[in-house]
Amino acid sequence: MDKKFLPRRDPPTPAAPATAPKPGAPHPATESGWLPDCVYTGEKFEVGLAFFSDALGRITRFSREPADLAAARRLAGQAALPGLVNAHSHAFHRVLRGRTERLVRADRDPGNGWREAHDRVVGMISAEDVFDAARMVFMEMLLSGITCVGEFHYLQQRADGTAWPERNFLAQEVMRAAHEVGIRIGLLQVAYARADYRSEVGSVPGPFFTGSVDQSLRDAEALRTMAAKNYAADEVWTGVAPYSLGAVPLDQIKALAAYARSHRLRWHLHVATRAEEAAACTAEYGRTPIALLAEHGLVDKRFTAVDAIHLTDDDVRLLGAARAIACACPITGHNLGLGVAPFEKLLAAGAGVALGTDSAVQVDLLKDARLLEYERRLARRPRSGLTTDPATALFHAATVAGARSLGATGGALEIGRPADFFTVSLHDPSIAGADAETLLASIVFALERRAIRDVWIGARQRLSNGRHALHGPIVGRFVDGQRRLWASA
Ligand SMILES: [Zn+2]
Known part of the structure; x- marks a missing residue:
């Protein structure tokens, strides 16, 4: 050498x-x-x-x-x-940095404390704040070597819950912020219909609520054509993202995945984020999340399972067999006490593993990469035999796999x-x-x-x-x- x-x-x-x-x-x-x-x-x-x-x-x-x-x-x-390619970001979370670290709730759960602060900010954030936070965090991404971001955009309405005259206004503002800063962006337009499993459509707070299946499809198509008209196709493009199986009924997820397939778009979903999710999903649908998605033909190469922390061995096999991608967000997973995706198991099964900065508590995709490996070492899990060179595997996750997850050219x-x-x-x-x-x-x-x-x-x-x-x-x-x-x- x-x-x-x-x-x-x-x-x-x-x-x-x-x-x-x-x-x-x-x-x-x-x-x-x-x-x-x-x-x-x-x-x-x-x-x-x-x-x-x-x-x-x-x-x-x-x-x-x-x-x-x-x-x-x-x-x-x-x-x-x-x-580097950052496959999962929520840009507006940047306003929360440093403001969610006091464990003031009786349960001392950092996730619950974070959720309270998040819900409070959603009720008062302006469009200008969203744009400024997006520019700030996208610039931080450039400073950390990230050249392309997948923005999982779920803040769709005004803080008071009413719709903008142009329904996709905030998504367009986030695109404009990325363009000004000069980073490539795949904007994953979120559908968010209900509060949780087995709850009614419309039970979600107004700023997130995206309405019926038909409304979500109209919004996705309007944003896709707007981006195609105003930006170069490899600089700003769209995908779709039902927020989670709890937040979006299965029929709506199927319709959005079909829309993504027909337009050759990627689709992302928060899944297996918490251990309780499998039980809640089984109570509504009789299946765990990944098993349910696979049963309906929704797990394929266009699909990215975001978080993907609490996976069974069968889930890992299903994701691997479909050559789907799991997006791990280790800094956020550590910050909120959630855990991290089983990196080596997923790779050994044939799935891709990408990385995301998620809550922007810190923007450093290489640190996300090293945390994945350190988690395995701390848990003293034996190597699967696939990755004797973790640095190469982790850098692949931070680049090639991220680009595949977003349908990006880099x-x-x-x-x-x-x-x-x-x-x-x-x-x-x-x-x-x-x-x-x-x-x-x-x-x-x-x-x-x-x-x-x-x-x-x-x-x-x-x-x-x-x-x-x-x-x-x-x-x-x-x-x-x-x-x-x-x-x-
Ligand atoms: Zn997320």
Whole structure:
């Protein structure tokens, strides 16, 4: 293994931070090329390799030709990796950070305390707050190397429960926030019909309620056509997401999954989040959640089971046989005391495993990845035999599997895929001294977010020397909004 990319000199002096082009800037008119010290091309880092993209920002070639190496933009002291894909986010949860950590309820259950704060904020949050929080959290994603997000959007109505004149207004605001920040977004339009299993449609608080099956389908179609008309198809697109089996009756879930299939969209569902869910589902339908979905032909490659924590071995087999995806959200799972998805069992069965930042209590997908592995180690579960190299498996989850879950074009630096990548400083104390063989494990298990230098999406630079061009306005607006929002609480 070639180790010559190890930096031997002092790191280059960082350029002034405001050099990043404004998000929304057009693609470069001609070919772009980059030459980092090393580039991750899938399972290994390669040294002395430049890569190039066309005017549409798609990778066209890799080269070691001296003329190409000379022509490419030199990224000295840096390694380039494919952009991370965050398969599950609730952007507006960003307003709750730090405000749910006191265990004030008698039961000391962090999940119940979080739910109380969440329900309070839903009753007072404005459209402006939603937009500002989305910009804030999407910028944080770029700062952590994420280039594509799956936004599971379930805040559909006004805080008082009445509908917006344009029913998809808030979803459109979240799309606009992503576009301004410059991150790719698959917006998963949520249906939310009732409070829980065996309750009536309409029993859910007004801000979430999305109405009948027909209304949900009309809303999904209106949002899909709006996105197609206003944005590039690989930058902003839609999917559908019944909130959960408790929140949406089975007939409505079947209709939404059929709609997704007919339009070649992805569909996501919170499932097996809590241990009690299996009993509640069995009481209504006579089956556990995954068994019920499989029985109705709903578990397939387009399906992502979000959370997927309390799975039986049969559930794991069903997800694996269908090549479905489970999205684990370990930081949130730890924060709320929920647990994490059985990563290795799912992989061994043939299912994909993606990662999500979920409640945005902390935005760091690599930390999510390492928590999955640490959970297994703490529980002293034996290895399934599939993943003797957890760093590679976890990085795959944070990239390739996430892209598959969302139907996104990125996830790997390959010819034909977009030039979506982030760079890390090889001089950063958290990973300094790594060689080609140990660099990925160093990044997955130890990288500090500050080591992330540049982020490029479709060959357009979104982060330069760890800073976004709109950093000041995004943070400033968010801070003002937080002050206003919580003053009224
Ligand atoms: Zn969630």
